[in-house]
Amino acid sequence: MPARMLTSRSMEMSGICVDRGRLESASKDFERQLHALEDRIHAIAGETFNIQSHQQLGRILFEKLKLPIQKKTKKKTGYSTDVEVLTSLSMEHELPALVLQYRSLAKLKSTYTDALVDMIHPETNRIHTSFNQAVTATGRLSSSNPNLQNIPVRTEEGRKIRAAFVPRKGWTLLSADYSQIELRLLAHYSGDPILVEAFEQDQDIHARTGAEVFNLLPAVITPEMRRQAKVINFGIIYGMSPFRLSKELGITRKMAKIFIENYFRRYEGVQHFIEETIEKARETGKVTTLLGRHRWLPDILSRNRTAREFAERTAINTPLQGTAADLIKIAMVRIHEAFAQEGLKAKMLLQVHDELVFEVPSKELETVKECVTHLMEGVYSLRVPLKVDLKVGHNWAEAY
DNA sequence: ACAATGGTCC
DNA sequence: ACTCGGACCATTGTA
Numbered sequence: 001m002p003a004r005m006l007t008s009r010s011m012e013m014s015g016i017c018v019d020r021g022r023l024e025s026a027s028k029d030f031e032r033q034l035h036a037l038e039d040r041i042h043a044i045a046g047e048t049f050n051i052q053s054h055q056q057l058g059r060i061l062f063e064k065l066k067l068p069i070q071k072k073t074k075k076k077t078g079y080s081t082d083v084e085v086l087t088s089l090s091m092e093h094e095l096p097a098l099v100l101q102y103r104s105l106a107k108l109k110s111t112y113t114d115a116l117v118d119m120i121h122p123e124t125n126r127i128h129t130s131f132n133q134a135v136t137a138t139g140r141l142s143s144s145n146p147n148l149q150n151i152p153v154r155t156e157e158g159r160k161i162r163a164a165f166v167p168r169k170g171w172t173l174l175s176a177d178y179s180q181i182e183l184r185l186l187a188h189y190s191g192d193p194i195l196v197e198a199f200e201q202d203q204d205i206h207a208r209t210g211a212e213v214f215n216l217l218p219a220v221i222t223p224e225m226r227r228q229a230k231v232i233n234f235g236i237i238y239g240m241s242p243f244r245l246s247k248e249l250g251i252t253r254k255m256a257k258i259f260i261e262n263y264f265r266r267y268e269g270v271q272h273f274i275e276e277t278i279e280k281a282r283e284t285g286k287v288t289t290l291l292g293r294h295r296w297l298p299d300i301l302s303r304n305r306t307a308r309e310f311a312e313r314t315a316i317n318t319p320l321q322g323t324a325a326d327l328i329k330i331a332m333v334r335i336h337e338a339f340a341q342e343g344l345k346a347k348m349l350l351q352v353h354d355e356l357v358f359e360v361p362s363k364e365l366e367t368v369k370e371c372v373t374h375l376m377e378g379v380y381s382l383r384v385p386l387k388v389d390l391k392v393g394h395n396w397a398e399a400y
Numbered sequence: 401a402c403a404a405t406g407g408t409c410c
Numbered sequence: 411a412c413t414c415g416g417a418c419c420a421t422t423g424t425a
Binding site: 050052053054055056106107110111115132135136137138140141142143144145146147149150182234237238239240241243244245247248305306309310313314316317318320321322325353 | 412413414415416417418419420421422423
């Protein structure tokens, strides 16, 4: 393969090996569990129906069982039965919890195990995704046919699918991910003293935010407080409203507003960054990433409040998400070139926004780890350090 | 074929 | 009453 080949094209052609047996046995396991759940659900409902039909499920839950209607669907064509609603209904009845279990297993089976097996290329025995370079508004790549950027990771059952992604025989998988890159970019853009200090000292950023917002020492921050602080940090990156934050944290909107006020009291630099970024967007009609990619924001002066506020959130998020995308793409090109230059056989296989996955001959592992870390962390000089975490494994789920 | 709904990832 | 960063894809139900 020519060394000058486009980096993402090379990744598409390399593909990634999946353990077909593991996927197929997971699929059978899911199917068995689905049948068991189906029987229990139908027995409790007192009739057979299509659990995957929102319409039929809604009639069972809200008409037959008379469970409280939490919300209607967007186009108010029916009852919402989404995970939020079913979780809440689980307090009152055993059926919704079983439907949730059924849904998550059905998702894993249809979207992942079964679909991925069908995508194994007959000649290479590997899965070759497409990395689309001109799809997203922020400059991220996207992945399709299949999408390998949303392989499950959160749950135990989901990680069984991730564990089916394996290196070729005698090689090993290496994953390198940027730690908190968007918050580090927020520190860079804003110059906020607390945020900058936290990253200069490589502190646990969510624990630090918890300490600041709740006015406590980091040592006494509980896991629950840290979790709330994490939601707040994500909320800042996304330009989250008090409404959304209150929903995410299960608190009143008034409390959410107080959290946000406390945050900005401590992180004044962040507040200024947000205000300046929106102001500049109003003047120019666009926002720009660190490397000069523009995103136009035609609604930034709209008289429609929803549209305008959406544009304002976009104005905050795009420089962060888009710059992160710029930086990892530069690192990818440099790594691809460096592998060729150094005569390394290691291959870059996947990009998942802030993570790169490589397949590495065992003999090259130490060299490749060093090279990847160096090029990713040194991709661009910022006011705070960039940090990369490495994981090595026999598959994509297991680090050792 | 398309809209609506829901769910997976960063 | 509603708001809600960036993607891709499966299923149901209707046209």
